[in-house]
Amino acid sequence: MVISPTLGASASAPEAQAKARTTAKNVIFINGDGMAAAHREAARLNQTGLDGQLAMDKLTASGQLSTTPHDPKAVITDSAAAATAWATGEKTYNGAISVDVDGNPLATLGQQAKAAGKATGLVTTAQVTDASPAAWFANTANRSAQDEIARQYIDVSKPDVILGGGEDWWLPKGTPGAFEDQPAEDPSEGSLGTKGNLVNKAKKAGYTYVTDAKQLDKAKGGKLLGLFGNEEMFQQRPEGQGDVYSPVVDLPTMTTKALGTLDKNKKGFFLFVEEEGIDEFSHNNNGTRVLQAMAQLDKTVAIARAYVATHPDTLLVVTGDHECGGLTVEEATDTADESGTGVSAEDGPFSIRGSDKKFVMDWTTSGHTGADVPVTASGPLSDQFSGKHPNTYVHDVLAQVLAPRH
Numbered sequence: 098m099v100i101s102p103t104l105g106a107s108a109s110a111p112e113a114q115a116k117a118r119t120t121a122k123n124v125i126f127i128n129g130d131g132m133a134a135a136h137r138e139a140a141r142l143n144q145t146g147l148d149g150q151l152a153m154d155k156l157t158a159s160g161q162l163s164t165t166p167h168d169p170k171a172v173i174t175d176s177a178a179a180a181t182a183w184a185t186g187e188k189t190y191n192g193a194i195s196v197d198v199d200g201n202p203l204a205t206l207g208q209q210a211k212a213a214g215k216a217t218g219l220v221t222t223a224q225v226t227d228a229s230p231a232a233w234f235a236n237t238a239n240r241s242a243q244d245e246i247a248r249q250y251i252d253v254s255k256p257d258v259i260l261g262g263g264e265d266w267w268l269p270k271g272t273p274g275a276f277e278d279q280p281a282e283d284p285s286e287g288s289l290g291t292k293g294n295l296v297n298k299a300k301k302a303g304y305t306y307v308t309d310a311k312q313l314d315k316a317k318g319g320k321l322l323g324l325f326g327n328e329e330m331f332q333q334r335p336e337g338q339g340d341v342y343s344p345v346v347d348l349p350t351m352t353t354k355a356l357g358t359l360d361k362n363k364k365g366f367f368l369f370v371e372e373e374g375i376d377e378f379s380h381n382n383n384g385t386r387v388l389q390a391m392a393q394l395d396k397t398v399a400i401a402r403a404y405v406a407t408h409p410d411t412l413l414v415v416t417g418d419h420e421c422g423g424l425t426v427e428e429a430t431d432t433a434d435e436s437g438t439g440v441s442a443e444d445g446p447f448s449i450r451g452s453d454k455k456f457v458m459d460w461t462t463s464g465h466t467g468a469d470v471p472v473t474a475s476g477p478l479s480d481q482f483s484g485k486h487p488n489t490y491v492h493d494v495l496a497q498v499l500a501p502r503h
Contacts, residue, residue, distance in 0.1 A: 098119035113161040117440070121498045122365035122410040124210075125356075125401045126183075126491075127153075128229055129394050130176060131376025131421030131468045138426050139447070139458050140391035152399040153179035153415045156473035161485040163469055164391045164419045167198055173465050176376070177240040179418035179488055186492035194211045194228065194246065195239045206492065207233030207367060208254045209500040216362035217256045218353045222330040222344055222390075223373035225265025226250075229418060233369050244290040251299050255320075258358050258368075259304075260313075260351040263327035266277035267295040275308035282339065296322070310346045313354055321358055325349070326345075333377035333386070336444075340381070348372055349396045356404055365410075367499050370397060379422035384444035384458040399490055405476050412498060413477060414491070416472035423461030423468075429454075 141151050155380035166178035167188040175191040185195050187201040195203045200421045219230040226243035234254040235246040243266040264274050268288040278287035292489045299476050304322040307313045352370050359366035374390030405411045429446035446455035
């Protein structure tokens with residue numbers, strides 16, 4: 098699609114309306130990692146009731162995305178291949194961070210947006226160098242090279258805002274930062290970097306570094322690096338076995354700060370936002386924590402919707418990179434359930450808001466599945482997400498804003 102030239106002051110109302118529908122200045126892209134239709138339905142029932150709607154379901158356009166990777170050994174995607182499809186428009190193998198099937202680096206929308214003069218940012222409850230955010234701002238053949246991804250953020254792609262977990266990858270082994278090595282809640286955590294002290298390098302590059310909510314609140318404009326945990330910003334374990342979802346700074350707060358910071362750029366911005374807990378807790382078939390993470394994600398979507406309401410030149414997209422857990426939503430009263438025990442056991446029952454009815458979450462696997470993921474959107478170009486498309490289609494739409502074709 099060719100973007101229309103800027104309309105002059107004499108443009109008619111119909112022309113202005115047409116322009117508003119086909120151009121955008123900003124993009125907010127929100128990923129519920131591991132989230133598909135059943136996750137959304139479970140959250141809808143639990144949080145809004147039988148006839149309620151989540152904020153993410155109130156967006157004006159909806160469609161479906163397929164997620165199959167181009168992997169010689171797999172037909173089900175991981176987060177790296179899925180995010181690469183979004184960020185580059187090319188399918189690749191599992192574990193690849195914006196490189197093609199031969200390992201060659203691909204142009205990413207995050208870096209193209211920066212080159213076009215837009216502000217860029219990423220917010221996640223995972224490590225900031227985890228696969229989904231990394232694919233927009235880095236290139237590496239192996240998603241495990243998180244210290245290299247961090248180095249590329251500072252040296253190459255230079256996102257203006259970087260907020261989330263993963264301090265371990267920014268500091269050399271044996272150099273704990275704000276979060277102690279081998280903490281009681283997870284003794285396996287500790288600094289792992291091999292690229293030097295990247296926190297200090299970020300400070301020298303002009304980033305304000307923050308590690309808690311108070312510091313984040315006080316940070317004033319400019320480039321911002323916030324790391325709020327050694328690894329993910331939660332502990333993902335089976336229910337009752339040390340599982341905790343209590344981020345040092347929650348996703349809505351991080352997103353609000355990111356929007357307030359990026360909004361200052363006159364040429365617009367690209368912001369990637371991710372709730373990682375949905376995927377991690379789905380891997381453990383932990384319905385209670387999945388619903389917690391979904392609640393935080395939907396509060397974040399509500400913040401983004403409010404921003405779009407006052408900034409109609411903003412495209413907002415909400416989707417998931419893949420399904421996790423093989424989840425279905427079932428009647429709590431079904432005593433003849435065939436699912437059995439272990440990873441395929443029923444989880445719950447869970448309450449339905451405003452009702453005396455309940456439902457159960459029934460898992461079929463602890464891994465990812467090939468189920469389509471819903472996508473909802475609002476703002477300019479959002480209607481293009483109607484229908485069913487491959488996940489690479491995300492790139493095709495966003496590129497019209499972040500990497501305009503002339």
